[in-house]
Structures are given as C-alpha cells and as structure tokens.
Amino acid sequence: MADAPSPSDDHPIISEFADDPEMVELVRLYVSEMPERVRNIWSAWQGGQIESLTRLAHQLKGASAGYGFGQIGEAAARLEASLRALESEGESANDLDPQVRALVDLCERARG
Amino acid sequence: MTPDPLQRDDAPPLVLLIDDSKEVHRLLRARLRNEAVRLIGANGGIEGLKMAREHGPAIVLLDLNMPDVDGFEVLRALKDDPATVNTPVIVLSGLATTQDKVAAFDLGAVDYVTKPFDLTELRARLRSSLKIHELLTMLAQRAQIDGMTGLWNRTFFNSRWAEEVSRSARHDRPLSLAMFDLDDFKSVNDTFGHPAGDAVLQGFASLLAHQCRQSDVVCRFGGEEFTLIMPDTAPDDAKILLDRIRASLEGTRWPRHPERVVTVSIGVVGTSDGAGSVEPSLWLERADANLYRAKEQGRNRVVASDLSAPAPRLAAG
Numbered sequence: 001m002a003d004a005p006s007p008s009d010d011h012p013i014i015s016e017f018a019d020d021p022e023m024v025e026l027v028r029l030y031v032s033e034m035p036e037r038v039r040n041i042w043s044a045w046q047g048g049q050i051e052s053l054t055r056l057a058h059q060l061k062g063a064s065a066g067y068g069f070g071q072i073g074e075a076a077a078r079l080e081a082s083l084r085a086l087e088s089e090g091e092s093a094n095d096l097d098p099q100v101r102a103l104v105d106l107c108e109r110a111r112g
Numbered sequence: 113m114t115p116d117p118l119q120r121d122d123a124p125p126l127v128l129l130i131d132d133s134k135e136v137h138r139l140l141r142a143r144l145r146n147e148a149v150r151l152i153g154a155n156g157g158i159e160g161l162k163m164a165r166e167h168g169p170a171i172v173l174l175d176l177n178m179p180d181v182d183g184f185e186v187l188r189a190l191k192d193d194p195a196t197v198n199t200p201v202i203v204l205s206g207l208a209t210t211q212d213k214v215a216a217f218d219l220g221a222v223d224y225v226t227k228p229f230d231l232t233e234l235r236a237r238l239r240s241s242l243k244i245h246e247l248l249t250m251l252a253q254r255a256q257i258d259g260m261t262g263l264w265n266r267t268f269f270n271s272r273w274a275e276e277v278s279r280s281a282r283h284d285r286p287l288s289l290a291m292f293d294l295d296d297f298k299s300v301n302d303t304f305g306h307p308a309g310d311a312v313l314q315g316f317a318s319l320l321a322h323q324c325r326q327s328d329v330v331c332r333f334g335g336e337e338f339t340l341i342m343p344d345t346a347p348d349d350a351k352i353l354l355d356r357i358r359a360s361l362e363g364t365r366w367p368r369h370p371e372r373v374v375t376v377s378i379g380v381v382g383t384s385d386g387a388g389s390v391e392p393s394l395w396l397e398r399a400d401a402n403l404y405r406a407k408e409q410g411r412n413r414v415v416a417s418d419l420s421a422p423a424p425r426l427a428a429g
Contacts, residue, residue, distance in 0.1 A: 026142050030135065058177065062206045063135035065228030066143075073228050080206075 004042035004104050012111040015068030023068070028112040030067045036106050045100045050093060054083040057103070069110055075103045125170035125242050129153045130160030131204065132178040132259040138226075140173070143231045147238070161189055164196050171241055172196075174221075176205040176212070176414025184215060186379070198248075200241045204229065205365065258332040260310065261317035269331035269339055276341050276394045288350035288382030290321045290340040291399045292320075293311070295375045297409040301365035308368045316361060316376070323357050341400075347382030351416045354378050358414055375412035383419040390419055 015031070017023035031071040037060065057080040064073035074112045086093060127149045129140055135155045139269070144151050151169060155168035158179055164172060171192065176183030187203070190196045203216045206227040213224045222244075223237050256268035264272070273289070280287035294316065301309035313336065318329045320338065329341040342350050362375050379402030381395055402415040 022142055022145070025137055029138070058206055059133050061131055061137070063139065066139040066231065067135070068320040070228075072313070 001002060002046065004038050004108070005101060007108040008105050010108060012105060013069060013071060014111050015108045017084065020068075024085065024112070027061060027067055030054035030063075030069075031110050032112040034107050034110050038104050041100065041107070045097075045099070047097055048093070050083060053100075057083060060103075060107075067105045069106075073104050074111060076098075079103050120164075124148045124150050125246075126167060127151050127171050127173065127238070128160065128163055128167065128169035129173045130157065130163075131173070131175035132156055132180070133175070134317050136175070136204075139231075140234075144235070144238075147235060149238070149242070157183065159184040160186060161193075164199065165193065166189060168195070169199060170245055172199055172201045173238075173285055174201050174203050175227075176203055176216070177207055184219060187219045187221060194245070202237060202241060207286055228426065259319070261314055261332050262331060263321070263338070264331040265332065266333055269329070269333060272329055272331075273339075273341060273396075277390070277395065281386050285344055285387035286346040286382065286384050287386075288342040288345045288347050288348075288380055289377055289395050289399050290342070290350060290354055290380040291333070291396075291403045292316075292338040292340070292376050292378050293403055293407070294375055297374075298317065300369075300372070300374065304369050304372070310416075311368060312366065312374050315364065315366070316374075319360055319364070320357065323353065324359060324366070327348040342382070346384040347380060347384065347416050347418050350380050350382050351414055352392045354380055354414045354416075355356075358412065359415050362412060376409045377403055377406035378414040379406055380414060380416045381419050395419065 003076060015023075017027055037056070038041045038097070041053065041056050044056060057076045058075035064076060066073050079096070082096050085111055086096075125148075127144070129151060131136060131137060131153070132155055134155070137155075141151055141153075152163065152169070154163045157180055160172075160174070162171075174183055174186060174190075176187075178186075183203070183205070187201060190199065190201060198229045200222040200259060201220065202223040202225060203227050205212065205216075205228055207220065208226040215310040216224050224239050225234055256265055257263070276287060279285065294312065297309065297312070297366065300312055316338070317330070317332065322341065324330055325338065325342075327343050329343075331339045331341075334340045340354075341354070345353075356377060358378060362373060364374065367374065379399045381398040381402060383390075398419065402417055406413050406415040
C-alpha cells in the first residue's frame, strides 16, 4: 500500500488559536496527531473502506474548526457529503480521489 | 432538618458530554474550564446512559452520530428513564437536516447545536439551558415550601408522612410524630399587630430548624400549627427533644414585645418498634388528641404517648 502523498507545498496552515493561551497546548496535541489521521484516511481510501473513510471525514469535520483549522473542517465536510452521496447517486468512488488528496494535503500542512 | 429547603446546593452544575470523539472531549474541557461547570465525559451511548443514571448531571450534551448506539436511541432512553427524564439534553450533531432537528426536539431535546460548533455560542446555549433547569428545580421545590417560614408545607408533609410510616413499619424502626400549636397566638396579632405575629411564626420556625436533627422533617401544618416527623426516634427520646424546644421558645425574648412570652403546646405520639400497620391518619389523630390534652392541662407543655399504649403519659412541662 502506497504512503500518503507528500504535501503539495510548504505553506503551513496555522491554527486560528495558535496564540490563544487556553488552546495552545491542545492545538499542538491535535497537530501532533495529524500524521496518524492522514495514515488512517489514506489507508481507508486505498482499501476502499468507504464507511471508515466517511467516519474519519465526519470526525475531522466535527473537531477541526474547534482547534482553529476551519479550512480542514470544510474540506472534510465536502468529502463526507460526497461519500454519503455515493450510495444514493451511484457515482464511482474514484471520482473522489482529488477530494481525498486535497484533504490529506491540508492535514499535512497543519501547524500549531 | 432534612433536606433543608432554606439551603441551596452551591456546587457547580455537572455537565455530561456523550461523544465518541476524544478531540471534542478535549476541546470542551479546555473551553469550559472558566465556566462554572464540572465536565464529565462518556465515549459512547451505552457508557453515557450509565453515567447519566449514576451521576445525575444538570445537563447532557449528546452527540447524535456515534458508532456504538444511535444517538436518537440514547435520547429516547434518557427520556424513558424516570431518573433522567427531567435532565435537559442539548444535542450536538454533524448531521443537520431539518428532519433530524425536528426529531431531536420531538424526542425532548432542549436545544440542537450543529458541528462544527462555535464555542462561544455553545457556552451561551449551555448557560441558558442550565439557568432554565435551575429555575424549574426551584419552582418544583417552592411548590412544597411554605412561603412565610421556609419550612415544608402541608402538602409535602402529607406525602412524606405516609412514606415515613410505611418505612418504619417495613423495617421495624422507631418513629415519632409531634404536633405543635402556639399558645394564645391570636392575641399576639391582636395586641402587637400582624408583623409581630409573623415574626413569632418565623422565629419559631427557625428555632425548630435549629433544634432538630438532620433526619427530622419540620413542616408548617396550618396558621400557627406545625408538625415534626422524627424518624428513628422512640417517644421517650422525642419527648426530650420536644421539651427542649418548648423551654427554648419560652425563654425567647421577642424584640417587639420583650415583656410578652410566647409558649407552645405539643402533642406527640410514637413507637419504639415499627407499630405494625397503623394508618398514617390514626397517628395524626393520636398526636392531635395529645395536643388537645396539653392545651387542656394548662398549655406550655408536652403530652406524649406510645402508639401502642391506650392512655397518654404525662411528660414534664
């Protein structure tokens, strides 16, 4: 199974709450866990585990904005919606490859 | 006196978060740190239900979308259980169709917050729901409390008394019931005015509350009548407590009328060992009969008897 693609560029995505004393430790922790999240997303995608992938996207959507990564949350929301639409609209999962890659990319660029 | 209706529970309210995302738990813990709440968490619906029943939180934050059990089922279970039915539930959800919102409200949720949530908004909604819950709790309590004295009212007494009689019979435990009637109370009002009369009522209520034990239940029964339920107390011990109360009232100097003493007549009936199956109302009749005898025999005294004895024994007074 291939590793997740490397980030497209070096532009980091800084958390909105990077300077918030209440949040700084939590943001660092969240960012430190990103590599694992990326691995999970990528392996679910490679393994065709749509349900797992949907759950992962859902969780990212739910929490990212709270940690100051609204952009990641929005991308996760779009991916989740697309994944849920797959079944009903009978689209091919492969069409979602760009969205998955985009989300992975954003995640890899996240910084505390 | 139990439980003291004049006392508020000042501990910060308990908030239970039921969500499968550990990131959400961490986030709320950090963001609610400066709010006056204590946060506890469950990672799934089953654990959440268990914690709700065990800890009786003031409010539940419930994620609808969890892997172990459907959030709506958890909401339904919370509302079906008498232990948790009145606990307000705020639903947190990444699913946001109108249908879901309506379903949540129909099942009894008090609010619906979509994820990703704005923390400031969540805090505001949390505060608002907690405030409403506090007011409702106070309202329920106030309905059983006598406004003038802060003691339990007659309605509360009636239901509580039946429970105590039943408990005493079931476990063969001692129990005593006292009825008080302030002596010549009408003349206090007539001579010194109603504010003086009110002061006497409140002063007596306060005296009772202070002299009684944690487990005793003090009630205002009527205008100048009071009742006292003494669980786990045999009539002889009750007599000692009551005579202390009687003497204490007699020794009280009233600021509005220092020259005028106020006394009380007391009738008490009790059992040392669970009185079989004597009706609650029969107890009351006996206590009342003893109160009447106390009045007849000169007032400012305690007349006590054992429930199983046919005639009252005179107590010192």
